Amino acid sequence: MPTTPRARARAQTMTDIVRIGREHLATDGAAALSLRAVARDLGVVSSAVYRYVSSRDELLTLLVIDGYNALGDAVDAALADAPDDPIEQMRVLARTVRRWATAEPARYGLLFGTPVPGYDAPADQTMAPGTRVIIALQSLFARAHQSGLLHAPATDPRISAPLATSFAEIRNEAHFDIPDWLITRGVTFWASLFGAVTADVFDMYGTETFADRDELFELQLDALLDMLGYRP
Structure with a gap:
């Protein structure tokens, strides 16, 4: 201070x-x-x-950091009030991301939308705030797996040695003991969640395509959890 x-x-x-x-x-x-x-x-x-x-680029960096931290704070606050169940907490996290993005479309667009021409966010300043939500998700994946809530695939996916090395580095950096199949599905969950939010926030569906986008999002969450290996 x-x-x-x-x-x-x-x-x-x-x-x-x-x-x-x-x-x-x-x-x-x-x-x-x-x-x-x-x-x-x-x-x-x-x-x-x-x-x-x-410079303008420094201002953009300040706004990127501010946006990532605002989203991370919103997720942390929501998880602190959520039931102690990793599956329900995944739902809470996803709903919080969507709610924040809907309330802050310009800030969300800066973080996850079209890149600003001529601007590259400095990784040394934006990496930590920018990975807060994915680290929170990884923690929930690990807890759900350790609790026996996620079912492994019948056969493990074939993963090349270079990609397996990348997965090992993720495990070491995040200190989460999750198998390769769950890392693969976890990345898919993360990318699909933000893809669904982006489509909603930027009206990629069209204004009259779906009668109830809240219900659609809940169905998408069900599908993502099913893909992750959760069986109610």
């Missing part, structure tokens, strides 16, 4: 810059973000804002 008046003032200014950046993201889109516009809304000359944020 900032301990001096100067440090507190700087922290507040950075908070205001990110807040204003979020507002411009929602109204103008990521590609049109402008530090000059942020400085104007902040009430300072454009040169002053560069003492805090050096």
Whole structure:
């Protein structure tokens, strides 16, 4: 926590810059973000804002980190109030992602939508916040597997040596003891969940195709859990 008046003032200014950046993201889109516009809304000359944020790309990085952490915080809070059942918690996590994305389509689009031309998010700053939800999912996969709630396939999938090495690295980094078949299905669960949310948030289904998208999403969750190996 900032301990001096100067440090507190700087922290507040950075908070205001990110807040204003979020507002411009929602109204103008990521590609049109402008530090000059942020400085104007902040009430300072454009040169002053560069003492805090050096470029549009740095502002985008701040917004990416802010978005990932907002989504991660929402998921953590929902899981803290969920029943102590990994299957139900997967449902809670998925519903929370969809609810957050629906409420924050611009921020969700920055994180999971079309890349911003000319911008590459720095992995050293965005990797940790960006993997919070998938790590939470991996933890739930591991708990469900350890509890005997997931059924293994009749035959293990054929996995090449290079991909098996990748899976082993995932296990070592995440400290989750889950078999290769579950990593494969877990990645499919993750990709399909965000694909379903993206299709819903960006209206890829069309406005009148499905009478009840909430019900559709619950059916999709049932299908994903079935794919994962859960048998009620």
